[in-house]
Amino acid sequence: MRRRVILLGPPGSGKGTIAARLQENFGFNHVSSGQLLRREVELDSAVGRRAKSFLDRGELVPDQTVLELMERWMDAMPPGTGFLSDGFPRTLSQARALDEWLASRGQAIDAVLFFNCPEAVMIERIAGRRVCPQCGRVYHQVTLQSRVAGRCDECGVALVQREDDTAPVVRKRFEIYSRQTEPLVAYYRAQGKLTEIDATRPLDAQMDDVMSALAK
Numbered sequence: 001m002r003r004r005v006i007l008l009g010p011p012g013s014g015k016g017t018i019a020a021r022l023q024e025n026f027g028f029n030h031v032s033s034g035q036l037l038r039r040e041v042e043l044d045s046a047v048g049r050r051a052k053s054f055l056d057r058g059e060l061v062p063d064q065t066v067l068e069l070m071e072r073w074m075d076a077m078p079p080g081t082g083f084l085s086d087g088f089p090r091t092l093s094q095a096r097a098l099d100e101w102l103a104s105r106g107q108a109i110d111a112v113l114f115f116n117c118p119e120a121v122m123i124e125r126i127a128g129r130r131v132c133p134q135c136g137r138v139y140h141q142v143t144l145q146s147r148v149a150g151r152c153d154e155c156g157v158a159l160v161q162r163e164d165d166t167a168p169v170v171r172k173r174f175e176i177y178s179r180q181t182e183p184l185v186a187y188y189r190a191q192g193k194l195t196e197i198d199a200t201r202p203l204d205a206q207m208d209d210v211m212s213a214l215a216k
């Protein structure tokens with residue numbers, strides 16, 4: 001199975017949910033750059049202080065800061081371990097830096113899964129999205145409910161709505177995605193690594209597509 005995998009797609013395309021399933025069922029090391037950044041903000045670390053205003057506005061955190069954080073995360077993994085990256089890279093310069101960073105270690109990205117999702121669908125999904133502030137697990141008020149309403153299945157703590165999941169910030173995040181992140185689709189397609197997943201299909205059908213892409 002392919003082990004160094006990138007999940008690409010607009011906010012609300014369901015990448016995080018698929019990533020959680022892959023982690024649970026197949027032991028992937030799931031890393032979400034957004035989750036790492038939110039943790040740094042909570043810790044009020046130097047990285048967190050640099051990132052906070054960008055997160056609040058729904059804008060991308062500068063490449064340098066994100067690369068520092070992600071390289072630290074990847075360096076901490078045991079050698080030869082794979083990863084499933086959700087939300088990183090998000091710009092062409094991050095993608096090129098990641099390729100160079102991996103090449104310097106004799107490694108490369110194995111597969112990129114592109115979750116294609118129209119804006120209207122993702123806005124509706126994000127409105128009902130709730131997350132666990134402790135473990136980052138993602139739920140939906142209608143389509144992916146927790147066992148006890150409003151509480152995380154794993155941690156039991158109260159679920160919250162992300163501050164950047166409000167309508168005006170979500171629209172801005174989608175605009176930024178179209179401008180800065182969508183060019184990565186062509187970048188990875190040209191490398192022959194991209195598989196497109198229809199993110200409007202039911203979760204189980206998407207998982208089947210994901211599994212066949214990763215088995216190739």
Ligand code: AMP
Pocket residue numbers: 011032033034035037054055056058059060061062063066086087088089090091094164173
């Ligand atoms: P996410 O949880 O992936 O939706 O990310 C939440 C927020 O974190 C984004 O709106 C950005 O402000 C920031 N962020 C996450 N990943 C990146 C990245 N790779 N580059 C720049 N900013 C990022």
